[in-house]
Amino acid sequence: MIDVQIIDDFLTPTYADFLENQIQDRNFPWFFNSVTTDGVENQSNLNHHGFVSVVYDVKLDGGWVNSPISIMLRPFLFQIQDTIHAKKLMRSRIDMTVCNSSRVLHSPHQDLDCDHITTIYYVNDSDGYTLLYNEKERSDQYTIMKKVTPKKNRLLIFDGAYYHTGHSPMQHKNRILINSNFS
Numbered sequence: 001m002i003d004v005q006i007i008d009d010f011l012t013p014t015y016a017d018f019l020e021n022q023i024q025d026r027n028f029p030w031f032f033n034s035v036t037t038d039g040v041e042n043q044s045n046l047n048h049h050g051f052v053s054v055v056y057d058v059k060l061d062g063g064w065v066n067s068p069i070s071i072m073l074r075p076f077l078f079q080i081q082d083t084i085h086a087k088k089l090m091r092s093r094i095d096m097t098v099c100n101s102s103r104v105l106h107s108p109h110q111d112l113d114c115d116h117i118t119t120i121y122y123v124n125d126s127d128g129y130t131l132l133y134n135e136k137e138r139s140d141q142y143t144i145m146k147k148v149t150p151k152k153n154r155l156l157i158f159d160g161a162y163y164h165t166g167h168s169p170m171q172h173k174n175r176i177l178i179n180s181n182f183s
Contacts, residue, residue, distance in 0.1 A: 002084060002117060004132060004146055005157040010083075010121065011076070016153040020123050022072065023094060023176055029053055029067065030096065050097040050168075055178075058090045069094070077180060080119050084157055086182030090116060096176045097128065097168040104168040108133060108142050116160035116181045123176040126150040128169040136161040150175050 011019070022028070030051040055070045056063050056077070064070050077089055090112065097106075108131075111118050120130060128150055133142040142163060148156050150169075158164070160181060169175045 002157050003159055004162075006148065007083070007155040007157070008151065009153050010155040011079075011153055013153070015076075019072075019076070020152065020176075022069070023123050024174075029069070033095075050095060052096075053094040055092040055094065056089055056180075057093075058088075063089070073178070076121075076178075080121070080155065080180060081182055083155075084117055084119065084182060086117055088183050090181045090183055092178065092180035094123070094176065094178050096174050097166070098174050099172060100168040100170060103170055105131075106165045106167070108135075108139075108163040108165045110163060111160055111179065111181050114183075116183055118158055118160040118164070119178075119180045119182070120148075120156040121178040121180070122150040122152055122154045122156075123178060124150070124172075124174070125152045126169045126172040126175040128167040128172075128175040130156060130166045131164060132158055133163040133165075135163050139163070150177065 030053055033050050033052045053069060054065050055073050056065065077092055081089060130148040130150065131144055132146040132148070134145045135142050
């Protein structure tokens with residue numbers, strides 16, 4: 001199992017630019033998400049919101065969301081799957097948090113409650129670090145293993161058992177990433 005790996009320039013520059021332009025297009029189908037971390041209850045803070053666009057979920061009939069973005073991202077997701085030698089895709093979604101005047105740290109979490117590999121692909125340059133913690137169990141006090149800067153065309157790969165979280169940006173309009181989970 002992979003612990004933590006970072007691959008810069010994961011895609012060709014032209015494909016990375018294309019994805020960024022498509023996802024930041026004013027007609028992109030974003031859906032408001034009042035709680036940025038699924039399954040984490042204590043997010044009463046007004047700043048714990050964002051936007052999401054689901055691409056794939058194994059729980060859906062056929063898995064793939066029937067949308068142009070889902071079709072466009074299939075080669076990208078297959079490339080990640082081959083890179084990490086995963087058996088199958090379990091979930092993939094595009095997440096966006098928006099600029100906030102204070103540093104908003106979202107709740108530590110695991111994406112799924114089974115063995116999996118998590119990947120985070122940064123669509124754009126932004127602030128709002130991703131924090132990976134040493135803990136693989138819920139804790140009252142997490143210790144930081146790694147702090148990752150959102151850099152366009154960077155792929156972060158890690159054992160999904162590690163708790164992790166992110167910050168909303170303060171110096172950029174948004175922080176956009178593609179979060180995927182593989183078995």
